[in-house]
Amino acid sequence: MSDIISKTINATPRLLDLRAKSRENAMRLSKIECTEPMFGNWLETHSIPVLKEVLSMSDEEMTEVMGRPAGDGYSRERMLAAINTHILECPRCSLQAQLDSELEESMITKTAVAGM
Numbered sequence: 001m002s003d004i005i006s007k008t009i010n011a012t013p014r015l016l017d018l019r020a021k022s023r024e025n026a027m028r029l030s031k032i033e034c035t036e037p038m039f040g041n042w043l044e045t046h047s048i049p050v051l052k053e054v055l056s057m058s059d060e061e062m063t064e065v066m067g068r069p070a071g072d073g074y075s076r077e078r079m080l081a082a083i084n085t086h087i088l089e090c091p092r093c094s095l096q097a098q099l100d101s102e103l104e105e106s107m108i109t110k111t112a113v114a115g116m
């Protein structure tokens with residue numbers, strides 16, 4: 001059996017576990033209402049850690065990633081501050097942020113395992 005296949009099979013119970021957990025988390029989230037649905041939809045569509053990272057980029061990095069200048073650093077900074085405040089104030093989005101960072105951590109662990 002090839003290395004990749006055996007690694008994939010070994011990782012399967014963990015993936016199933018993650019899927020069950022994300023269903024459970026979706027249930028939890030659906031019971032809480034966002035205080036600012038415009039933000040809520042946005043944070044739900046994009047991963048919060050990724051959003052924060054993108055908004056923290058410099059103008060040069062932003063142009064490199066987007067292929068064009070995207071807004072100015074000042075408005076991104078204000079947007080990031082508004083997101084951070086909303087996450088602190090909104091029960092739904094603070095849970096979403098917590099779940100996103102847990103998911104990100106488990107992805108990092110999985111990558112580390114796959115790289116063994």
Ligand SMILES: [Zn+2]
Pocket residue numbers: 033034035036037039040086090091092093094
């Ligand atoms: Zn919210």
